[in-house]
Amino acid sequence: MHTGISDRRRAQLAEQVDRTVHETPVFDIHTHLYDPAFGPLLLYGIDDLLTYHYLVAEVFRYSSLPYADFWRLPKKEQADHIWEHLFVRHSPISEACRGVLTTLQSFGLEVGPRELPRIRQWYAEQTPEAFVNLCFETANLRQVCMTNSPFDPLERPLWEKGFTRDERFVGGLRIDPVLLDWPNVVPQLQDDDDAIQSELNQETFDGIRRFLEKWTQILKAHYLMVSLPPSFQYPDKGPITQILDRAVLPHCREHHLPLALMIGVKRAVNPALQLAGDGMGRSDLQALESLCQAHPSNSFLCTVLARENQHELCVIARKFPNLHVFGCWWFTNIPELINEMTRLRLELLGLSVTPQHSDARVLDQVIYKWRHSRQIIASVLTEKYVDLEGTGWTVSQEEIQRDVQSLLGGEFERFCNQTGFP
Ligand code: RAT
Numbered sequence: 001m002h003t004g005i006s007d008r009r010r011a012q013l014a015e016q017v018d019r020t021v022h023e024t025p026v027f028d029i030h031t032h033l034y035d036p037a038f039g040p041l042l043l044y045g046i047d048d049l050l051t052y053h054y055l056v057a058e059v060f061r062y063s064s065l066p067y068a069d070f071w072r073l074p075k076k077e078q079a080d081h082i083w084e085h086l087f088v089r090h091s092p093i094s095e096a097c098r099g100v101l102t103t104l105q106s107f108g109l110e111v112g113p114r115e116l117p118r119i120r121q122w123y124a125e126q127t128p129e130a131f132v133n134l135c136f137e138t139a140n141l142r143q144v145c146m147t148n149s150p151f152d153p154l155e156r157p158l159w160e161k162g163f164t165r166d167e168r169f170v171g172g173l174r175i176d177p178v179l180l181d182w183p184n185v186v187p188q189l190q191d192d193d194d195a196i197q198s199e200l201n202q203e204t205f206d207g208i209r210r211f212l213e214k215w216t217q218i219l220k221a222h223y224l225m226v227s228l229p230p231s232f233q234y235p236d237k238g239p240i241t242q243i244l245d246r247a248v249l250p251h252c253r254e255h256h257l258p259l260a261l262m263i264g265v266k267r268a269v270n271p272a273l274q275l276a277g278d279g280m281g282r283s284d285l286q287a288l289e290s291l292c293q294a295h296p297s298n299s300f301l302c303t304v305l306a307r308e309n310q311h312e313l314c315v316i317a318r319k320f321p322n323l324h325v326f327g328c329w330w331f332t333n334i335p336e337l338i339n340e341m342t343r344l345r346l347e348l349l350g351l352s353v354t355p356q357h358s359d360a361r362v363l364d365q366v367i368y369k370w371r372h373s374r375q376i377i378a379s380v381l382t383e384k385y386v387d388l389e390g391t392g393w394t395v396s397q398e399e400i401q402r403d404v405q406s407l408l409g410g411e412f413e414r415f416c417n418q419t420g421f422p
């Protein structure tokens, strides 16, 4: 194929880009990890890797064990069951299975012999503090953003009591129940502020703002976030529009905080699968367009779950500088779609995107999620530079570094720090 540049230059670019992408520390902007001060809430280890909800969903493709019997098993036996069906009786080629192997390999563990007890033994020898460092180093992570919910009875007490923060774990305020479960959430909100009533009036909106204010400060939240169903509409006559307009968006404006919208999840499509039971659907992104248009001084982060919505999302971002596209979320976090979505985004939005986040729930997962994604980001970026150099343009190592830093968190930070939009 004629590209206008020599094979030698192409190989050199590939090597430079690959090295830079792997050597540049990443800011992982959406995870479900916790500051180590949360103790057992920060999951790690082989049994948590194997019982990741992505793998729970997959095991029932093969196993006919009744759901309830699976859930009754202790975690270690659930892990054994998943190992047996997904790794021993079948080749582990799905992305979530392969991820376990990439992770183990990165620790120098031999996966070929399929010896789960030896792997467990290695993990038993790790101490939590050293293991956090090991994962950050191996994944080349700079910081991770947590998903913090004041509605979670496990994490809330520690936030209220206070603790010394590990600066690598930054806060993100999750507000799903406020938007999606009105008015059932009211009694919980009243624990913080009894001015909040079911009726959506000025007093209630002020109370919600005080609640958001309190938790933004406690968490030192970098942004607010919500996962929304494919049926999400904006504006409409329901509570979501009112709470967004009168409480959440004014709060975000006042504090210069983005609101992250993750759109397209259908919760509990199969409730027997518990956390693994959520599905997805195509969304009407008119809602997003209307939000960006109606609130030009608010900033929005957005990722969408349906492949069919990806192109439209990029086009909306071209129209609205207050929208930042991020990550290959959940069911789109597979090599085929990461490749497609990263190309689509770079071709439509240049470097003004954050192509990936990990969504890790188990610390060790940051290793495979980033190793796999970095490989794809590097190959897409190389191809783009090859195309550029085919025109006679040249790309320096400094420029490659600058661009990669943008993609791995720099552009996200710039967007978050931006205090005004055109
Ligand atoms: O990717 C996941 O683990 C999902 O369960 C969700 O947590 C999703 O990412 C979300 O944040 O709603």
Ligand code: ZN
Pocket: 030, 031, 032, 359
């Ligand atoms: Zn998530």
